[in-house]
Amino acid sequence: MSVQYKFPEGFWWGSAVSATQTEGAANKGRKGKNIWDYWYETEPNRFYEGVGPESTSDFYHHYKEDIQLMKEIGHNTFRLSISWSRLIPGGRGKINQEAVNFYNHVIDELIANGIEPFVNLYHFDMPYELQEEGGWESRSVVDAYTTYARESFRLFGDRVSKWFTFNEPIVPVEGGYLYDFHYPNVVDGRRAVQVGYHTMVAHAQAVEAFRASGVKDGKIGIILNLTPSYPRSQNPADLKASRIADLFFNRSFLDPAVLGEYPEELIEILTEYSQLPVTKKDDKALIKANTVDILGVNYYQPRRVKAKEHLPNPYSPFMPDWFFDNYEMPGRKMNPYRGWEIYEKGIYDIMINLKENYGNIESFVSENGMGVQDEARFLENGEIQDDYRIEFIQGHLKWLHRSIQEGCNAKGYHLWTFMDNWSWMNGYKNRYGFFAVDLETKERTPKKSAYWIKEVSKNNGF
Numbered sequence: 003m004s005v006q007y008k009f010p011e012g013f014w015w016g017s018a019v020s021a022t023q024t025e026g027a028a029n030k031g032r033k034g035k036n037i038w039d040y041w042y043e044t045e046p047n048r049f050y051e052g053v054g055p056e057s058t059s060d061f062y063h064h065y066k067e068d069i070q071l072m073k074e075i076g077h078n079t080f081r082l083s084i085s086w087s088r089l090i091p092g093g094r095g096k097i098n099q100e101a102v103n104f105y106n107h108v109i110d111e112l113i114a115n116g117i118e119p120f121v122n123l124y125h126f127d128m129p130y131e132l133q134e135e136g137g138w139e140s141r142s143v144v145d146a147y148t149t150y151a152r153e154s155f156r157l158f159g160d161r162v163s164k165w166f167t168f169n170e171p172i173v174p175v176e177g178g179y180l181y182d183f184h185y186p187n188v189v190d191g192r193r194a195v196q197v198g199y200h201t202m203v204a205h206a207q208a209v210e211a212f213r214a215s216g217v218k219d220g221k222i223g224i225i226l227n228l229t230p231s232y233p234r235s236q237n238p239a240d241l242k243a244s245r246i247a248d249l250f251f252n253r254s255f256l257d258p259a260v261l262g263e264y265p266e267e268l269i270e271i272l273t274e275y276s277q278l279p280v281t282k283k284d285d286k287a288l289i290k291a292n293t294v295d296i297l298g299v300n301y302y303q304p305r306r307v308k309a310k311e312h313l314p315n316p317y318s319p320f321m322p323d324w325f326f327d328n329y330e331m332p333g334r335k336m337n338p339y340r341g342w343e344i345y346e347k348g349i350y351d352i353m354i355n356l357k358e359n360y361g362n363i364e365s366f367v368s369e370n371g372m373g374v375q376d377e378a379r380f381l382e383n384g385e386i387q388d389d390y391r392i393e394f395i396q397g398h399l400k401w402l403h404r405s406i407q408e409g410c411n412a413k414g415y416h417l418w419t420f421m422d423n424w425s426w427m428n429g430y431k432n433r434y435g436f437f438a439v440d441l442e443t444k445e446r447t448p449k450k451s452a453y454w455i456k457e458v459s460k461n462n463g464f
Contacts, residue, residue, distance in 0.1 A: 014414025076459025191320025
């Protein structure tokens with residue numbers, strides 16, 4: 003077959019998962035409780051169809067067959083996360099040897115099958131005991147995380163060379179401290195800022211620990227959901243709204259992670275509204291000295307904004323939304339099964355921005371994907387005909403390919419996700435995988451997209 007879109011030699015083809023969303027075995031192997039286990043126990047009604055994290059896709063018991071399937075469809079890389087509460091129950095103290103054995107088996111199995119493990123340390127899953135101490139609001143939790151990171155590098159760094167400190171660190175800020183869709187369900191702008199800031203301090207301390215750990219040929223990065231903020235028009239008020247949205251949702255983590263400092267304009271806004279976080283005097287130098295080697299880019303949908311129609315209620319808690327309104331662009335292309343806009347060029351715009359403003363840092367698409375409800379309706383002869391997913395991936399890959407041709411330093415593409423997984427409050431409502439998962443039997447069945455990506459990977463393009 004002739005390949006129209008050829009990717010560079012050694013391109014990373016793979017997928018991404020997180021511990022809480024796929025491992026299952028939530029109460030097995032001496033795992034401690036995390037905030038999701040606790041929240042589900044206390045408020046199961048907030049989870050779609052009452053499905054919680056206890057069993058999920060059960061990667062804990064099925065990792066061998068899953069890794070065989072990854073190999074079968076041409077993965078050469080795979081991102082997973084370590085569960086902090088599994089490795090160190092309670093978040094501090096003694097290492098759980100059963101967890102070490104599990105992660106060792108997974109890492110060794112991946113490598114034996116020619117798949118390079120990319121390991122992320124934190125994917126929304128704070129150990130419950132540490133959340134009780136204040137979670138990311140607490141400086142002592144930041145230090146506990148640094149110890150956890152150091153232990154992970156020590157235990158697995160002899161075989162894992164690609165490490166990531168956080169996945170989408172803005173999401174626990176938004177979900178847990180602004181918009182009430184993650185535990186601890188706080189709505190408080192100042193506390194949200196503190197959580198975001200301490201996350202960056204934790205990140206910088208982990209990068210520092212990584213550099214001291216001597217991981218051979220190692221690279222450390224962070225995974226950010228970079229959502230371009232497109233203005234409704236070129237009117238100065240709309241442009242300002244989009245710039246401020248970008249400051250809050252993208253640059254609040256991107257700038258300190260890659261450039262080692264916070265954007266001046268963000269600091270000015272937080273100062274003006276008395277929302278600055280509590281800091282320590284050495285933090286600035288710490289963040290400056292510990293920038294990332296590599297950046298994971300998660301991209302699903304664009305953010306479209308316009309100038310505020312109405313002034314915010316002065317008695318409401320401080321919110322990013324004080325500075326912009328969301329905008330629905332007429333004629334936009336939609337994923338009708340999930341309600342998100344599909345805008346493939348966004349991936350190109352992100353990469354060009356990284357090239358022009360962030361030193362063309364080495365990056366890769368660490369998540370991109372299409373969630374669809376009730377995929378069983380597309381079942382034909384035992385196979386889900388997910389042509390919509392193939393089209394979605396193709397559309398994004400074309401723009402990624404173009405960005406690489408224009409000199410962007412993009413090294414790979416990981417789909418979210420390998421197999422249908424549990425999605426926080428949404429349970430199994432939207433399916434994202436190359437493989438369908440039967441929740442009763444845990445049986446994995448390839449969708450049409452699995453066969454398609456196998457060819458893409460084999461041909462290094464399409």
